[in-house]
Each structure stands twice: as structure tokens, then as C-alpha cells.
Amino acid sequence: MRILRRILVVAAVFVVVATAVGTGVYRWQRPMILTGTGYAAHNDCAVTEIGGRLDAASDLPANPIKSYLRYGSDGSAETTGSLLGVLAKQKAWYTKGFGCTLADARPRLGPASTVSADGNPFTHAPAPKSSAKLDAALGRAFGKGLSASDAAALGTRAVVVVKDGKLVAERYAKGFDATTPQLGWSMSKSATALITGMLVQQGKVTLDDHGLRPEWKKDGRADITVEQLLRMTSGLEWDETYDLGTPITQMLYGESDMGAYVAGRPAEHKPGTVQEYSSGSTTLLCSVLAQRTGLGADLPRQTLFRALGLSSAVLEPDAAGTPVCSSYLWATPRDWATIGQFALQNGKWHGKQLLPEDWMKRSLEVEPVDKTDDPGYGMTWRVNVLPDGSMRWPELPKDTYYASGHDGQKVIVLPSQDLVVVRMGFTPDADDEASEVALVEEVIGAGAR
Structure with a gap:
């Protein structure tokens, strides 16, 4: 799902061509450009309003058209994305409880039900004091031992470990903490x-x-x-x-x-x-x-x-x-x-x-x-043992299964270990999966206690 990079590398060429040739080329490429402006508008709205962050651009992969995109809010609940501030405008509307929606006008979604944290054992749990082995495993998941550029490319933003139903370890990147919502994609x-x-x-x-x-x-x-x-x-x-x-x-x-x-x-x-x-x-x-x-x-x-x-x-x-x-x-x-x-x-x-x-x-x-x-x-859910009998991740128990999302989002469940490991980040290019498997393998080895 290399969405902006794949589409907008091509679109960037047409930005230049359209400028030189005129509106005909722009009309031809408008559907592609709308993808970029829509992505940018929705991303800016959601990162700001749901994620509570002010660095929406850090969630846009590097691409040639990025410098041509204009996006942001005028202080209302409307965020506009466009090309050069004029072309292919897309609007994202924020609604409390429902987040951001791409639409020409504010959507009518009805009231959002209140959701209490009551009954969730992890929401207000104190930050766990993990073992030295677990700390080392989490450190490597955040790129410890890698060069600064490789650690940045790995882009880990959060790791949470739950063992026997208890929160036993967690770590967050700068600008993130236990209260920062993150997008799970798929x-x-x-x-x-x-x-x-x-x-x-x-x-x-x-x-x-x-x-x-x-x-x-x-x-x-x-x-x-x-x-x-x-x-x-x-x-x-x-x-x-x-x-x-x-x-x-x-x-x-x-x-x-x-x-x-x-x-x-x-x-x-x-x-x-x-x-x-x-x-x-x-x-x-x-x-x-x-x-x-x-x-x-x-x-x-x-x-x-x-x-x-x-x-x-x-x-x-x-x-x-x-x-x-x-x-x-x-x-x-x-x-x-x-x-x-x-x-x-x-x-x-x-x-x-x-x-x-x-x-x-x-x-x-x-x-x-x-x-x-x-x-x-x-x-x-994806399973570890494939239909042909081979294992996706031979290093991990056969009963491992997981949820997976774009840019390295994982919820990995290991029933035989009574273990759940969450890894979240922004990883458009690096091999995050190898890092995730190594993390889970080390967590198991550390006893996750």
C-alpha cells in the first residue's frame, strides 16, 4: 500500500506538464491528483484531530509531489487538501467520536455514543516496570544498535506487551505516549x-x-x-x-x-x-x-x-x-x-x-x-502455518496469528504463550516484519515477566 509514492511519483510529472501545456493535461490527470489531495486532507485532519499531533506531514511518505500539496485547517472542523492551493481540492470534515470524512459538505452522521474505559484493564494501568531483557528487546525494536538513518527508517512508534492478561512492557517514540491514538490501517x-x-x-x-x-x-x-x-x-x-x-x-x-x-x-x-x-x-x-x-x-x-x-x-x-x-x-x-x-x-x-x-x-x-x-x-486474521504446511514465521510458535496493517502495524497473538505483542510505527520502506518477528522471539525468550 505505497499509496502516495506509487501514484504521486507519476502525478508529479504531470504537474509540470500540466503547467506547461494547460488545463487539458490537468483534467486528464485530475483523478490521480485527487488521490493525493484527498489523502493529504484526510491525513492532516485525522492526525491533528484524532491523534492530537501537529506533525501531519510526518505521516506522508516522501514523494516528488509532496512539495506541491497544500493542506490544513482554517480553524474550523474543515480541512482542505489541494495542489498548489488551487487544484483538485478535497475536504475532510471532523466529527467528534467519528473522526474525519472526505466529503464536499459536512456529513450528517448522527450522535456518537459515549464509550467509557470501564472494564478495560489496560487504559489506566500504571506504566509497567519491565525486566532488563524485555527493555533490551524493546530497545532493539526501536532501532537501538542501528544507525540513526536506519532507526528513523524503521520508524517504530509504540510497542506494548501483554502477558497472562497483564501489561508487562511498553515503550513509545518521541511525540507519542500511552494516550496517543494511532491508525491501524488494515x-x-x-x-x-x-x-x-x-x-x-x-x-x-x-x-x-x-x-x-x-x-x-x-x-x-x-x-x-x-x-x-x-x-x-x-x-x-x-x-x-x-x-x-x-x-x-x-x-x-x-x-x-x-x-x-x-x-x-x-x-x-x-x-x-x-x-x-x-x-x-x-x-x-x-x-x-x-x-x-x-x-x-x-x-x-x-x-x-x-x-x-x-x-x-x-x-x-x-x-x-x-x-x-x-x-x-x-x-x-x-x-x-x-x-x-x-x-x-x-x-x-x-x-x-x-x-x-x-x-x-x-x-x-x-x-x-x-x-x-x-x-x-x-x-x-493471518495464521503462521500456511496451507502447504510451511510456516510463515518458523521462529515463532505454530499457533501464532496476527492482525496486520500498512506501514508496519501489528497485533500478534500467541495463545500457547498467553501473549499479545503490539507494534506500531511509520515504516514505508524498512523491513519492519523482520524486526517484529525478532521482537516477539526476544519477548518469549525474556519470559515477558
Whole structure:
């Protein structure tokens, strides 16, 4: 998901050409440039209003067009992104409890339910005093021993370790602390699976539900199930490549109703036969769940957030009120650890079974398909033992599974160790995964006590 770098390297060339040739070239490249201005507007709004930081530019990867982007707020709840302050304007609107939404005008999202931290064992826990071995492991995760440039490229911003249900170690980069929400990107998908599981437990939806959209009634898309959307085996035509004119780019930066856009994609494969990674599938699912429950943008707050006491969590919606469940969940690293602990406990929280008892087992089962672009992908969680019997991470226990997001976001769960490790950062280029595996391996070796 090298979104700005991939698209805007090309777009930068056209900025120069458009200046020289005129508006015709600009109109041709406007969809690509809108991706950049939309990303910049949303990023500036969210980093400032949700993350509470004043360095939004540090979350924009280096690219040739970066110096041409103009973005910022006029002091209101509106943030505008543009090219040279004039072209391809995009607006992001902040709503308390719901974060930032790209839209031409302020979206009407309704009230955001209050979420208390009560019941969350990590929110107000004192900073843990970790062992020397754990401190050393966390130090290396932040680049200790690397050159200054390599440590900066690694870009670790937070590590949280939970062992036996207790917070045993944490560390944060300068400018971040235990109260700073961070964007999980595609880890949002794993949280969405937990929301879905809660609704299944409540009898409001089943994994076999189909006929999910009215426009599918007359064709094979009506056979697509809730489970297939979670497993990304819907068969809907999709391209997760971040480039001009691809579905993922259009969904995030060109559609006010993302669910409707994804639902309008044609069928490419028979449902259940091909697995194709698709952020559209998860966001479409949330549009279905938001409508069926009548909760709209408040869906995450009235389910997972309230139940676990995720008081920092914000899942940003589109202009139609659909939570963008593929990508836009913000939470403190401690709250991300809470999500991992909830999964580790198989959905049992303070004595209440909030997920079906077999939910996580089913989530970690990788169903056979004719073709996949993501081996080891279950119902939004990735597993360590791949379908061919090989291990993704041989250094770690076989039962390891994890949620993963762009730029090095991880919630890694190890049931046999009763361990959850969260790593968050901004890592566009470095091999963060090797560092994450080494961190978990060292945490296990340190006894995490």
C-alpha cells in the first residue's frame, strides 16, 4: 500500500506538464491528483484531530509531489487538501467520536455514543516496570544498535506487551505516549471480524446470510455470504493496487458511499472459489451491518468499543455513514492490545461470552480455494502455518496469528504463550516484519515477566 509514492511519483510529472501545456493535461490527470489531495486532507485532519499531533506531514511518505500539496485547517472542523492551493481540492470534515470524512459538505452522521474505559484493564494501568531483557528487546525494536538513518527508517512508534492478561512492557517514540491514538490501517479488518462475531452471537446476522444487497437480486452476486466478505472470497472484481483508476483508490478518495461503490462491482469469480485481497469487501460488509442494525456510523461504538472499553477508538466513516472498516480505525496501542487480548480470550470478557465459542477457531481456519493472493489468510486474521504446511514465521510458535496493517502495524497473538505483542510505527520502506518477528522471539525468550 505505497499509496502516495506509487501514484504521486507519476502525478508529479504531470504537474509540470500540466503547467506547461494547460488545463487539458490537468483534467486528464485530475483523478490521480485527487488521490493525493484527498489523502493529504484526510491525513492532516485525522492526525491533528484524532491523534492530537501537529506533525501531519510526518505521516506522508516522501514523494516528488509532496512539495506541491497544500493542506490544513482554517480553524474550523474543515480541512482542505489541494495542489498548489488551487487544484483538485478535497475536504475532510471532523466529527467528534467519528473522526474525519472526505466529503464536499459536512456529513450528517448522527450522535456518537459515549464509550467509557470501564472494564478495560489496560487504559489506566500504571506504566509497567519491565525486566532488563524485555527493555533490551524493546530497545532493539526501536532501532537501538542501528544507525540513526536506519532507526528513523524503521520508524517504530509504540510497542506494548501483554502477558497472562497483564501489561508487562511498553515503550513509545518521541511525540507519542500511552494516550496517543494511532491508525491501524488494515488491522481495522480484524476488528471488523470481531464486530461481526458479536452480532452473530446476538443473533442479528449469520455467516451464511446472503442476498446482502438489493441490486444483487437478479444475478449470482446474491449468493455472496457474510463469511465470504470476511474471507475475501466474494468473487467481486477488485484490484487492491494503489494506482490511477483502480477500485481501491476510487473507493477511498472518489466515493461518498463506499459500500454502494463496492456492491456495484461486477462478479469476476464464483463466490467462494478465489481469494483476492480486497479492502472493498470489508467496507461493503460494514455497510451491510450498519444498515441491518440501524446503527450507521455508530456501529463500532455500540458493539466492540463499548464492550471492551475502547475509549480512545475511532473508526472513521464515509459521507454515507458507513464505517470504513477496511482501513480507518484509530486507537491507542493499549487499546489495540485490548483487541488482541479479546481475541486471545476467544471472545470472553469479564465472564461474558461476547463471541460464538468457536468464532476464533473458525476465524483461523484457512479454507481451500482455487486461487489466492494471500496464503494463510483466514477471516481477516493471518495464521503462521500456511496451507502447504510451511510456516510463515518458523521462529515463532505454530499457533501464532496476527492482525496486520500498512506501514508496519501489528497485533500478534500467541495463545500457547498467553501473549499479545503490539507494534506500531511509520515504516514505508524498512523491513519492519523482520524486526517484529525478532521482537516477539526476544519477548518469549525474556519470559515477558
